[in-house]
Amino acid sequence: MDLIIKTISRVLFPFVLLMGIYVAIYGHISPGGGFSGGAIIATSFALLVIAYTEGDVEHRFTKEELVDIKAVSGLILVILIISMGFAWRLELLKTQTPLVLWSGGFTPILNVAGALMVITAIVTIIYALVKE
Amino acid sequence: METRYVGLVSLVIVAAFMMLAVAGLPGFGSFQQKEIATYYLENSLEDTGSANAVNSIVWDYRGYDTLGEETVLFCAALGVFTIIRRRFSGPHHKDDL
Amino acid sequence: MIEYLIAMLAVLLGIYAVAFKDNLIKKVMGLSIMSNGIHLFLISIGYRTGGTIPILKDMDIASFAQLAVDPLPQAFVLTSIVINLSITAVALSIIILVYRQFGTLDASKIRELRG
Numbered sequence: 446m447d448l449i450i451k452t453i454s455r456v457l458f459p460f461v462l463l464m465g466i467y468v469a470i471y472g473h474i475s476p477g478g479g480f481s482g483g484a485i486i487a488t489s490f491a492l493l494v495i496a497y498t499e500g501d502v503e504h505r506f507t508k509e510e511l512v513d514i515k516a517v518s519g520l521i522l523v524i525l526i527i528s529m530g531f532a533w534r535l536e537l538l539k540t541q542t543p544l545v546l547w548s549g550g551f552t553p554i555l556n557v558a559g560a561l562m563v564i565t566a567i568v569t570i571i572y573a574l575v576k577e
Numbered sequence: 578m579e580t581r582y583v584g585l586v587s588l589v590i591v592a593a594f595m596m597l598a599v600a601g602l603p604g605f606g607s608f609q610q611k612e613i614a615t616y617y618l619e620n621s622l623e624d625t626g627s628a629n630a631v632n633s634i635v636w637d638y639r640g641y642d643t644l645g646e647e648t649v650l651f652c653a654a655l656g657v658f659t660i661i662r663r664r665f666s667g668p669h670h671k672d673d674l
Numbered sequence: 675m676i677e678y679l680i681a682m683l684a685v686l687l688g689i690y691a692v693a694f695k696d697n698l699i700k701k702v703m704g705l706s707i708m709s710n711g712i713h714l715f716l717i718s719i720g721y722r723t724g725g726t727i728p729i730l731k732d733m734d735i736a737s738f739a740q741l742a743v744d745p746l747p748q749a750f751v752l753t754s755i756v757i758n759l760s761i762t763a764v765a766l767s768i769i770i771l772v773y774r775q776f777g778t779l780d781a782s783k784i785r786e787l788r789g
Contacts, residue, residue, distance in 0.1 A: 449580075472627075472629065472632050473626075473627035473628065473629050473632050473633075474627075474628060474629065474729075475629075475729070476629070476631070476727065476729065478629075478632050478635065478636075478752075479636075480752055480755070480756060484724075547626070547629040548626055548627075549626045550625050550626035550627065550637075551625070551636075551637070552625060552626075552627045552632060552633065552636050552637065555636045555640075556632070557634070559636075559643070560648070562647050562650065562651070563650070563750075563756070565618070565654070566650045566651065566654040567654070567759075569654045569656050569657070569658060570654055570763045573657050573658050573661050573767075574657070574661070574766065574767065579763075581694075584693060584694065585694075588686070588689065588690060588693070591686075591689070592686050595682050595685070595686065596679065596682065599678045599679060599682055600675070602678060602719075604675060605675060605677050605678070605711045605721065605724070606721050606722060606723035607719070607722075608719075608720050608721060608743070608744055610739075610740075613746065614744050614745065615739055616748055617745060617746070618728060618738065618739045618742055618745065619735055619739050621730075622678075622730060622735070626717075626729070628729055628730040629728075629729050630729065630730075630742070630745040631727040631728060631745045631748050631749055631752075633747045634745060634746065634749040635752060635753075636720045639749065642753060643753065646756055646757060649756075649757055649760055650756055650759075650760055653759075653760030653761075653763055654763075655765055656764055656767075657763050657764060657767045660764075660767045660768065661767050661770060661771075661773060
Protein backbone atom coordinates (compact mmCIF):
# COMPACT_ATOMS: atom_id res chain seq x y z
CA MET A 446 0.00 0.00 0.00
CA ASP A 447 1.06 3.63 -0.39
CA LEU A 448 2.76 5.70 2.25
CA ILE A 449 -0.26 8.01 2.55
CA ILE A 450 -2.66 5.18 3.38
CA LYS A 451 -0.31 3.70 5.96
CA THR A 452 0.23 7.03 7.72
CA ILE A 453 -3.42 8.05 7.76
CA SER A 454 -4.62 4.68 9.07
CA ARG A 455 -2.01 4.74 11.80
CA VAL A 456 -3.11 8.24 12.84
CA LEU A 457 -6.86 7.49 12.76
CA PHE A 458 -6.71 4.21 14.68
CA PRO A 459 -6.98 5.50 18.32
CA PHE A 460 -9.87 7.86 17.55
CA VAL A 461 -12.03 5.18 15.99
CA LEU A 462 -11.17 2.87 18.90
CA LEU A 463 -12.26 5.51 21.44
CA MET A 464 -15.53 6.10 19.58
CA GLY A 465 -16.26 2.37 19.59
CA ILE A 466 -15.59 2.02 23.33
CA TYR A 467 -17.90 4.98 24.05
CA VAL A 468 -20.76 3.55 21.98
CA ALA A 469 -20.37 0.10 23.59
CA ILE A 470 -20.24 1.22 27.22
CA TYR A 471 -23.07 3.81 27.13
CA GLY A 472 -25.52 1.21 25.87
CA HIS A 473 -28.17 1.75 28.50
CA ILE A 474 -28.40 5.52 28.06
CA SER A 475 -28.02 6.34 24.39
CA PRO A 476 -28.78 4.18 21.32
CA GLY A 477 -26.07 1.71 20.43
CA GLY A 478 -25.23 -1.14 22.70
CA GLY A 479 -23.03 -4.19 22.38
CA PHE A 480 -23.23 -5.06 18.70
CA SER A 481 -22.74 -1.57 17.27
CA GLY A 482 -19.76 -0.82 19.51
CA GLY A 483 -18.15 -4.14 18.69
CA ALA A 484 -18.56 -3.52 14.97
CA ILE A 485 -16.88 -0.09 15.20
CA ILE A 486 -13.89 -1.45 17.13
CA ALA A 487 -13.49 -4.35 14.69
CA THR A 488 -13.53 -1.84 11.82
CA SER A 489 -10.57 -0.01 13.37
CA PHE A 490 -8.58 -3.25 13.57
CA ALA A 491 -9.55 -4.21 10.03
CA LEU A 492 -8.24 -0.84 8.79
CA LEU A 493 -4.80 -1.63 10.17
CA VAL A 494 -4.78 -5.17 8.77
CA ILE A 495 -5.75 -4.10 5.25
CA ALA A 496 -3.37 -1.14 5.10
CA TYR A 497 -0.32 -3.12 6.16
CA THR A 498 -0.46 -6.34 4.10
CA GLU A 499 2.03 -6.56 1.25
CA GLY A 500 0.83 -7.27 -2.30
CA ASP A 501 0.33 -10.88 -3.34
CA VAL A 502 2.42 -12.64 -0.78
CA GLU A 503 0.80 -15.87 0.30
CA HIS A 504 1.18 -15.35 3.99
CA ARG A 505 0.33 -18.47 5.89
CA PHE A 506 -0.97 -17.42 9.27
CA THR A 507 0.26 -19.55 12.11
CA LYS A 508 -2.20 -21.66 14.00
CA GLU A 509 -1.18 -20.25 17.38
CA GLU A 510 -2.39 -16.69 16.79
CA LEU A 511 -5.89 -17.71 15.88
CA VAL A 512 -6.11 -20.31 18.63
CA ASP A 513 -5.45 -17.56 21.18
CA ILE A 514 -8.25 -15.39 19.82
CA LYS A 515 -10.64 -18.32 19.82
CA ALA A 516 -9.79 -19.30 23.39
CA VAL A 517 -10.62 -15.80 24.64
CA SER A 518 -13.92 -15.68 22.85
CA GLY A 519 -14.85 -19.16 24.04
CA LEU A 520 -14.13 -18.14 27.62
CA ILE A 521 -16.34 -15.08 27.27
CA LEU A 522 -19.13 -17.25 25.90
CA VAL A 523 -18.90 -19.66 28.85
CA ILE A 524 -19.06 -16.79 31.32
CA LEU A 525 -22.10 -15.41 29.52
CA ILE A 526 -23.85 -18.79 29.66
CA ILE A 527 -23.20 -19.31 33.34
CA SER A 528 -24.24 -15.85 34.42
CA MET A 529 -27.39 -15.95 32.34
CA GLY A 530 -28.20 -19.33 33.78
CA PHE A 531 -28.13 -18.11 37.34
CA ALA A 532 -29.92 -14.81 36.58
CA TRP A 533 -27.74 -12.94 39.00
CA ARG A 534 -28.63 -9.27 39.18
CA LEU A 535 -26.31 -6.68 40.63
CA GLU A 536 -28.35 -4.97 43.33
CA LEU A 537 -25.69 -2.35 43.89
CA LEU A 538 -25.90 -0.99 40.36
CA LYS A 539 -29.68 -1.09 40.22
CA THR A 540 -30.84 1.26 42.96
CA GLN A 541 -29.05 4.35 41.72
CA THR A 542 -30.55 7.21 39.78
CA PRO A 543 -31.21 6.33 36.14
CA LEU A 544 -29.52 7.86 33.08
CA VAL A 545 -26.02 8.02 34.52
CA LEU A 546 -23.16 5.67 33.73
CA TRP A 547 -23.16 3.99 37.13
CA SER A 548 -26.57 2.41 36.91
CA GLY A 549 -28.52 -0.11 34.96
CA GLY A 550 -28.25 -3.38 36.85
CA PHE A 551 -26.76 -6.16 34.81
CA THR A 552 -26.84 -4.66 31.33
CA PRO A 553 -23.48 -2.77 31.15
CA ILE A 554 -21.57 -6.01 31.85
CA LEU A 555 -23.54 -7.84 29.19
CA ASN A 556 -22.92 -5.02 26.71
CA VAL A 557 -19.15 -5.28 27.18
CA ALA A 558 -19.24 -9.08 26.90
CA GLY A 559 -21.29 -8.94 23.71
CA ALA A 560 -18.90 -6.38 22.23
CA LEU A 561 -15.95 -8.68 23.00
CA MET A 562 -17.68 -11.59 21.25
CA VAL A 563 -18.35 -9.56 18.11
CA ILE A 564 -14.79 -8.16 18.03
CA THR A 565 -13.16 -11.59 18.21
CA ALA A 566 -15.42 -13.09 15.55
CA ILE A 567 -15.00 -10.26 13.03
CA VAL A 568 -11.21 -9.99 13.55
CA THR A 569 -10.86 -13.75 13.02
CA ILE A 570 -12.89 -13.64 9.81
CA ILE A 571 -11.02 -10.66 8.33
CA TYR A 572 -7.62 -12.09 9.29
CA ALA A 573 -8.46 -15.40 7.62
CA LEU A 574 -9.89 -13.85 4.46
CA VAL A 575 -7.21 -11.21 3.88
CA LYS A 576 -4.15 -13.29 4.61
CA GLU A 577 -5.60 -16.11 2.48
CA MET B 578 -38.48 -19.73 -26.07
CA GLU B 579 -35.35 -18.74 -24.17
CA THR B 580 -35.08 -19.31 -20.46
CA ARG B 581 -34.15 -15.73 -19.83
CA TYR B 582 -37.44 -14.29 -21.04
CA VAL B 583 -39.49 -16.79 -19.06
CA GLY B 584 -37.50 -15.80 -15.98
CA LEU B 585 -38.15 -12.09 -16.52
CA VAL B 586 -41.89 -12.62 -16.99
CA SER B 587 -42.10 -14.67 -13.79
CA LEU B 588 -40.17 -11.94 -11.92
CA VAL B 589 -42.75 -9.38 -13.06
CA ILE B 590 -45.58 -11.63 -11.84
CA VAL B 591 -43.88 -12.03 -8.43
CA ALA B 592 -43.45 -8.22 -8.25
CA ALA B 593 -47.14 -7.69 -8.97
CA PHE B 594 -48.14 -10.09 -6.20
CA MET B 595 -45.79 -8.38 -3.74
CA MET B 596 -47.23 -4.93 -4.47
CA LEU B 597 -50.74 -6.32 -4.08
CA ALA B 598 -49.87 -7.85 -0.70
CA VAL B 599 -48.33 -4.64 0.62
CA ALA B 600 -51.32 -2.52 -0.41
CA GLY B 601 -53.54 -4.31 2.09
CA LEU B 602 -51.62 -3.13 5.14
CA PRO B 603 -52.82 -0.22 7.30
CA GLY B 604 -51.29 3.13 6.49
CA PHE B 605 -47.82 4.29 7.41
CA GLY B 606 -47.60 5.58 10.97
CA SER B 607 -50.80 4.18 12.43
CA PHE B 608 -49.34 1.78 14.94
CA GLN B 609 -51.91 0.79 17.53
CA GLN B 610 -51.02 0.04 21.13
CA LYS B 611 -50.40 -3.62 21.73
CA GLU B 612 -50.13 -5.28 25.12
CA ILE B 613 -46.56 -6.53 24.98
CA ALA B 614 -45.10 -3.26 23.68
CA THR B 615 -46.92 -1.27 26.38
CA TYR B 616 -45.64 -3.63 29.09
CA TYR B 617 -42.03 -3.40 27.86
CA LEU B 618 -42.12 0.38 27.60
CA GLU B 619 -43.66 0.96 31.02
CA ASN B 620 -41.77 -1.58 33.16
CA SER B 621 -38.32 -1.33 31.59
CA LEU B 622 -36.92 1.11 34.14
CA GLU B 623 -37.99 -0.57 37.36
CA ASP B 624 -37.27 -4.16 36.31
CA THR B 625 -33.83 -3.74 34.82
CA GLY B 626 -32.72 -0.21 35.64
CA SER B 627 -31.79 0.81 32.11
CA ALA B 628 -33.63 3.63 30.38
CA ASN B 629 -33.12 2.16 26.91
CA ALA B 630 -36.07 -0.10 26.09
CA VAL B 631 -34.40 -1.83 23.12
CA ASN B 632 -31.29 -2.64 25.17
CA SER B 633 -33.33 -4.15 28.00
CA ILE B 634 -35.34 -6.23 25.51
CA VAL B 635 -32.25 -7.64 23.79
CA TRP B 636 -30.23 -8.44 26.92
CA ASP B 637 -32.78 -8.99 29.66
CA TYR B 638 -36.30 -9.88 28.56
CA ARG B 639 -35.25 -11.96 25.55
CA GLY B 640 -31.75 -12.92 26.59
CA TYR B 641 -31.90 -16.47 25.28
CA ASP B 642 -32.31 -15.29 21.70
CA THR B 643 -29.11 -13.27 22.06
CA LEU B 644 -27.36 -16.33 23.49
CA GLY B 645 -28.33 -18.40 20.44
CA GLU B 646 -27.17 -15.67 18.09
CA GLU B 647 -23.75 -15.48 19.77
CA THR B 648 -23.41 -19.23 19.28
CA VAL B 649 -24.17 -18.82 15.56
CA LEU B 650 -21.51 -16.09 15.25
CA PHE B 651 -18.95 -18.22 17.07
CA CYS B 652 -19.62 -21.26 14.84
CA ALA B 653 -19.40 -19.14 11.68
CA ALA B 654 -15.97 -17.78 12.65
CA LEU B 655 -14.79 -21.32 13.44
CA GLY B 656 -16.11 -22.53 10.08
CA VAL B 657 -14.34 -19.81 8.07
CA PHE B 658 -11.05 -20.61 9.78
CA THR B 659 -11.45 -24.33 9.05
CA ILE B 660 -12.44 -24.02 5.39
CA ILE B 661 -9.62 -21.70 4.27
CA ARG B 662 -6.73 -23.46 5.97
CA ARG B 663 -4.10 -25.15 3.82
CA ARG B 664 -1.95 -28.03 4.93
CA PHE B 665 1.02 -27.03 7.02
CA SER B 666 3.12 -30.17 7.23
CA GLY B 667 4.32 -32.60 4.60
CA PRO B 668 5.09 -32.02 0.92
CA HIS B 669 2.91 -29.47 -0.80
CA HIS B 670 0.92 -31.13 -3.60
CA LYS B 671 -0.47 -29.17 -6.46
CA ASP B 672 -4.07 -30.28 -6.25
CA ASP B 673 -4.99 -30.15 -2.59
CA LEU B 674 -7.55 -27.68 -1.30
CA MET C 675 -47.86 3.38 1.55
CA ILE C 676 -44.99 4.34 -0.71
CA GLU C 677 -42.50 3.53 2.02
CA TYR C 678 -43.50 -0.13 1.98
CA LEU C 679 -43.20 -0.17 -1.83
CA ILE C 680 -39.61 1.08 -1.68
CA ALA C 681 -38.65 -1.67 0.77
CA MET C 682 -40.25 -4.28 -1.50
CA LEU C 683 -38.32 -2.78 -4.44
CA ALA C 684 -35.08 -3.49 -2.58
CA VAL C 685 -36.15 -7.13 -2.09
CA LEU C 686 -36.97 -7.44 -5.81
CA LEU C 687 -33.58 -6.06 -6.82
CA GLY C 688 -31.95 -8.64 -4.56
CA ILE C 689 -33.92 -11.46 -6.19
CA TYR C 690 -32.94 -10.18 -9.65
CA ALA C 691 -29.23 -10.14 -8.68
CA VAL C 692 -29.31 -13.69 -7.31
CA ALA C 693 -31.13 -15.22 -10.29
CA PHE C 694 -29.90 -13.32 -13.34
CA LYS C 695 -26.25 -12.42 -12.80
CA ASP C 696 -23.40 -14.72 -13.75
CA ASN C 697 -20.60 -13.72 -11.41
CA LEU C 698 -20.63 -15.54 -8.08
CA ILE C 699 -19.74 -12.50 -5.98
CA LYS C 700 -22.66 -10.55 -7.42
CA LYS C 701 -24.98 -13.30 -6.24
CA VAL C 702 -23.69 -12.97 -2.68
CA MET C 703 -24.18 -9.22 -2.88
CA GLY C 704 -27.77 -9.84 -3.95
CA LEU C 705 -28.36 -11.90 -0.81
CA SER C 706 -27.17 -8.99 1.31
CA ILE C 707 -29.36 -6.46 -0.53
CA MET C 708 -32.41 -8.71 -0.08
CA SER C 709 -31.95 -8.98 3.66
CA ASN C 710 -31.39 -5.23 3.99
CA GLY C 711 -34.68 -4.61 2.22
CA ILE C 712 -36.61 -6.87 4.53
CA HIS C 713 -35.05 -5.26 7.62
CA LEU C 714 -36.18 -1.86 6.36
CA PHE C 715 -39.71 -3.19 5.92
CA LEU C 716 -39.79 -4.66 9.44
CA ILE C 717 -38.67 -1.47 11.16
CA SER C 718 -41.03 0.79 9.21
CA ILE C 719 -44.06 -1.22 10.33
CA GLY C 720 -43.81 -0.07 13.94
CA TYR C 721 -43.72 3.66 13.25
CA ARG C 722 -46.08 6.11 14.94
CA THR C 723 -46.67 9.59 13.50
CA GLY C 724 -45.14 12.24 15.78
CA GLY C 725 -43.49 9.70 18.07
CA THR C 726 -40.15 9.67 19.85
CA ILE C 727 -37.38 7.12 20.24
CA PRO C 728 -37.93 4.45 22.93
CA ILE C 729 -35.40 5.95 25.36
CA LEU C 730 -36.75 7.48 28.57
CA LYS C 731 -35.35 10.99 28.88
CA ASP C 732 -36.94 13.53 31.28
CA MET C 733 -40.49 12.45 30.61
CA ASP C 734 -43.00 10.75 32.85
CA ILE C 735 -43.74 7.11 32.15
CA ALA C 736 -47.47 7.42 31.37
CA SER C 737 -47.04 9.83 28.46
CA PHE C 738 -43.88 8.03 27.35
CA ALA C 739 -45.88 4.87 26.69
CA GLN C 740 -48.30 6.86 24.54
CA LEU C 741 -45.64 8.59 22.46
CA ALA C 742 -42.84 6.10 21.80
CA VAL C 743 -42.48 3.98 18.67
CA ASP C 744 -42.49 0.19 18.80
CA PRO C 745 -39.24 -1.17 20.29
CA LEU C 746 -39.84 -4.84 19.48
CA PRO C 747 -39.01 -5.02 15.72
CA GLN C 748 -35.80 -3.09 16.35
CA ALA C 749 -34.59 -5.79 18.74
CA PHE C 750 -35.31 -8.55 16.21
CA VAL C 751 -33.56 -6.72 13.38
CA LEU C 752 -30.40 -6.42 15.55
CA THR C 753 -30.25 -10.19 15.82
CA SER C 754 -30.96 -10.66 12.14
CA ILE C 755 -28.13 -8.36 11.04
CA VAL C 756 -25.57 -10.45 12.93
CA ILE C 757 -26.87 -13.69 11.44
CA ASN C 758 -26.69 -12.17 7.95
CA LEU C 759 -23.03 -11.33 8.60
CA SER C 760 -22.31 -14.99 9.45
CA ILE C 761 -24.01 -16.19 6.25
CA THR C 762 -22.03 -13.77 4.08
CA ALA C 763 -18.71 -14.77 5.70
CA VAL C 764 -19.21 -18.51 5.13
CA ALA C 765 -20.46 -17.94 1.55
CA LEU C 766 -17.35 -15.90 0.69
CA SER C 767 -15.02 -18.58 2.05
CA ILE C 768 -16.79 -21.22 -0.06
CA ILE C 769 -16.26 -18.96 -3.11
CA ILE C 770 -12.51 -18.97 -2.35
CA LEU C 771 -12.58 -22.78 -2.38
CA VAL C 772 -14.47 -22.84 -5.70
CA TYR C 773 -11.91 -20.51 -7.27
CA ARG C 774 -9.04 -22.74 -6.16
CA GLN C 775 -10.70 -25.79 -7.69
CA PHE C 776 -12.13 -24.52 -10.99
CA GLY C 777 -10.03 -21.46 -11.77
CA THR C 778 -12.98 -19.28 -12.82
CA LEU C 779 -15.83 -17.42 -11.16
CA ASP C 780 -18.44 -17.64 -13.93
CA ALA C 781 -21.50 -19.64 -12.93
CA SER C 782 -22.40 -20.72 -16.45
CA LYS C 783 -18.89 -22.07 -17.08
CA ILE C 784 -18.72 -23.95 -13.80
CA ARG C 785 -21.79 -25.91 -14.77
CA GLU C 786 -19.90 -27.36 -17.75
CA LEU C 787 -16.60 -28.16 -16.09
CA ARG C 788 -16.87 -31.29 -14.03
CA GLY C 789 -13.85 -30.75 -11.67
